[in-house]
Amino acid sequence: MRAGRQLKIKYYVEPDPASLARRAAQYFVEMAGEAIGAYGRARIAISGGSTPKAVFELLADPNQPWRARMPWEKLDLYWVDERSVPPGHADSNYRMTREALLDHVPLRPKQIHRIEGELDPQAAAARYESELRSSFRLKGAASPRFDLVALGMGKDGHTASLFPHTEAIHEMSRLAVANHVPQLDAWRVTLTWPVINHARSVFFIISGEDKAAVLPEVLTGPLDPERLPSQLIWPSSGILTFILDKAAAALLPATDAEGCGVLERER
Numbered sequence: 001m002r003a004g005r006q007l008k009i010k011y012y013v014e015p016d017p018a019s020l021a022r023r024a025a026q027y028f029v030e031m032a033g034e035a036i037g038a039y040g041r042a043r044i045a046i047s048g049g050s051t052p053k054a055v056f057e058l059l060a061d062p063n064q065p066w067r068a069r070m071p072w073e074k075l076d077l078y079w080v081d082e083r084s085v086p087p088g089h090a091d092s093n094y095r096m097t098r099e100a101l102l103d104h105v106p107l108r109p110k111q112i113h114r115i116e117g118e119l120d121p122q123a124a125a126a127r128y129e130s131e132l133r134s135s136f137r138l139k140g141a142a143s144p145r146f147d148l149v150a151l152g153m154g155k156d157g158h159t160a161s162l163f164p165h166t167e168a169i170h171e172m173s174r175l176a177v178a179n180h181v182p183q184l185d186a187w188r189v190t191l192t193w194p195v196i197n198h199a200r201s202v203f204f205i206i207s208g209e210d211k212a213a214v215l216p217e218v219l220t221g222p223l224d225p226e227r228l229p230s231q232l233i234w235p236s237s238g239i240l241t242f243i244l245d246k247a248a249a250a251l252l253p254a255t256d257a258e259g260c261g262v263l264e265r266e267r
C-alpha cells in the first residue's frame, strides 16, 4: 500500500438493500457526471457478485430515474475482476452484468472492455493489460487511472479477486494478474490493488449481516492485508467511500442524523 499515510473513510448507511442499491445507483450517475464534466468521458471499473447486480438493474430500469440521467455514450466500462469461465457461464461477472445492465442500455461494443474469462488465466490477464494500455493510451509503465472503481467485499475480507493469502496480494507492478484462489479451487483474473488505488474515486458497496463482523476489522482493526485484502484499498486520493446497509454496518460506530459516518486511518 503506497500513496499517503492518511485515509479518510466515509460510510453511508442505508436501512435496507433496496435503499442501498438506490444510493449506489445515484452515486454511479453522479460520479460518472463529474468525470464526464471534467474529462469528457467516464471510465468505470465494476465488480461482480450479488450486491452490484441490484444496482445495475436499477441503472437499466427505464421506470427509474437513473437510466435517463446516465450519459451512456460517454461511458467506458471495465471489470475489476472476472472468474476464469466463459462469458455465458453462470459464474461469469460479464454474464451477470450483461443480463442486469448491458442488454438494456445503449452501450456500444467498443465501450465494453471485458476480461476474457474463457482464456487461460495468464493469457486473459495479459490481454486485459493490453486492452487497458491501448484503451487508456498508456505509455511505458504508466498505470490506468479509472474515474470510478466499484468494489464489493466478501465476508473473508477479500475484494476484487484479492483473496486472503493469495499471490495477487503481493503484485505491485502488473496492471492485472491471474490469481489462483485455493479457497474456491478456482482461477480468477483481477486488477491489482495499485491500479485500484490509482483511481480518482473508489467505493465499496456492501450489504448483509454476514459482512458485519469483517467490516470493523477492515476499517478500524490492525492492518493485516494478508488476512484482510480489502485493507490494501487505500486510494491515492486519500478518500475511500462505503455504501452499506444497516445489517452490514451493525458493528460500525454510529452515523450522524443523515446516516453518514467518518473514520480516519493512518499507517
Ligand code: 6PG
Pocket: 047, 048, 049, 050, 051, 052, 080, 081, 082, 083, 093, 151, 152, 153, 154, 158, 159, 160, 161
Ligand atoms: C466477484 C467480486 C467479489 C465480490 C465480493 C462480494 O467477482 O465475486 O468481484 O470481490 O465483490 O465477493 O460479493 P457480494 O456482493 O455478492 O457479496
